[in-house]
Amino acid sequence: MISLAGKRILVLGVASAESIAWATAQGLAHCGAEVHISYQQRFRSRVMQLLHEVPGLIAGAHRCDVTNDAEIQQMFQAIGGPLHSLIHGVGYAPPETFGKPIYEVTPEEFSQAALISAHSLLRVTRFALPFLVAGSSITTLTYLGGQRVVPGYRMMGIAKAALEATVRELAVDVGHHGVRVNAVSAGPVATLSAMALPSFSTMLEQYPRISPLHAPITTHDVAKMCAFLCSDLSDKVTGQVLFVDAGYSALGAYPPA
Ligand SMILES: NC(=O)c1ccc[n+]([C@@H]2O[C@H](COP(=O)([O-])OP(=O)(O)OC[C@H]3O[C@@H](n4cnc5c(N)ncnc54)[C@H](O)[C@@H]3O)[C@@H](O)[C@H]2O)c1
Numbered sequence: 001m002i003s004l005a006g007k008r009i010l011v012l013g014v015a016s017a018e019s020i021a022w023a024t025a026q027g028l029a030h031c032g033a034e035v036h037i038s039y040q041q042r043f044r045s046r047v048m049q050l051l052h053e054v055p056g057l058i059a060g061a062h063r064c065d066v067t068n069d070a071e072i073q074q075m076f077q078a079i080g081g082p083l084h085s086l087i088h089g090v091g092y093a094p095p096e097t098f099g100k101p102i103y104e105v106t107p108e109e110f111s112q113a114a115l116i117s118a119h120s121l122l123r124v125t126r127f128a129l130p131f132l133v134a135g136s137s138i139t140t141l142t143y144l145g146g147q148r149v150v151p152g153y154r155m156m157g158i159a160k161a162a163l164e165a166t167v168r169e170l171a172v173d174v175g176h177h178g179v180r181v182n183a184v185s186a187g188p189v190a191t192l193s194a195m196a197l198p199s200f201s202t203m204l205e206q207y208p209r210i211s212p213l214h215a216p217i218t219t220h221d222v223a224k225m226c227a228f229l230c231s232d233l234s235d236k237v238t239g240q241v242l243f244v245d246a247g248y249s250a251l252g253a254y255p256p257a
Contacts, residue, residue, distance in 0.1 A: 002231045005032035009230060010079060012064065012124065013089030015043040017050060018191045020141055021089030023219030024226045028087075029057045031227050036079050038064035066090055066120035072127045081131035085230040088124060088140040092116040095196050097155035105155050117159035118166050125170060125181075134178030139229045140167060141222070142183040142241060144249050152199030164241050171239035180238035184225045187217035187245035210254050212247030 009028050013021040014037045021037065029035040036059050039047040044063065051058055062075040093113035097105050121140050128138075145153035146160025153160075164183055171181040188194060188203040197203075208216045225244045228234050243249045 002031050002227050004230055007033045007084040009033045009085040010036045011087040012038045014039050014047050016046055016192050020219045020222050024087055024223040027223035027227055034059045036060040038062045040065055076127050082133045083131040084136045086128050086138045087226055088121050090120055093155040098152055098198055102154050113155045113159040114162055118162035121166050132179050137180040137229050139226055140183045142185045152197055168239045182229050183241045185241050185243045186222045187248055189217055189219050207248050215246045
């Protein structure tokens with residue numbers, strides 16, 4: 001197991017027991033880090049229940065909507081410094097965008113998806129920077145739909161493409177602070193957000209059947225890559241998209257069903 005003893009880490013985006021952010025927060029805490037989490041107000045009671053089930057594991061839980069500067073600022077003030085890593089496990093597109101042709105997406109729907117799923121990485125970083133020490137890392141979560149067309153992903157694919165470009169631009173602009181920025185591109189995992197995708201059950205079925213490793217992806221698999229990116233083992237890795245998908249993204253053609 002990687003040791004993260006002495007590191008203070010913030011994991012954004014816990015909504016339920018199935019959240020990638022929740023598995024990551026627990027995994028990082030088991031590696032010895034002091035872990036803080038954030039949640040949206042609408043998930044507060046679920047998150048409090050989760051904390052109740054693992055007493056003492058998580059150092060603090062903070063309400064934070066990433067579209068609200070005051071909440072972001074309050075969260076960082078409550079946590080204080082130094083901060084060694086930030087995990088951005090936040091994403092959203094209006095559900096109606098999954099079910100209509102991409103040219104029907106309204107300016108408001110487009111803006112909301114891009115604002116929450118991509119721009120929020122910049123917004124949170126701006127508030128985090130005074131607390132992040134040299135050698136720290138920022139990690140976000142993306143999906144293959146940001147690089148290729150995955151049926152039904154639509155607006156979220158555009159938002160993930162923007163997020164991955166944001167990772168590269170941000171890596172350049174914070175590199176001189178000694179801060180690294182990367183994205184983990186996870187294969188499909190059954191979470192609240194993922195279940196909103198009409199095509200999700202097909203994606204979930206395809207990966208173990210087609211991928212080189214013939215294995216499903218778990219939140220634990222994603223958490224392990226996040227632990228690596230939080231650790232000094234990855235101290236020269238920045239501006240990258242790292243796939244945790246059992247090799248699915250390496251394929252150029254698929255065997256017949
Ligand atoms: N589940 C998958 O198959 C999968 C695959 C690849 C990437 N991802 C990405 O992983 C990330 C986490 O998603 P998940 O699958 O764990 O689902 P999830 O539903 O558990 O997490 C999504 C989180 O985004 C948060 N969020 C949405 N709008 C917000 C806002 N305005 N302010 C603050 N938080 C907000 C929600 O509160 C929730 O905690 C997302 O970016 C998602 O796109 C998921």
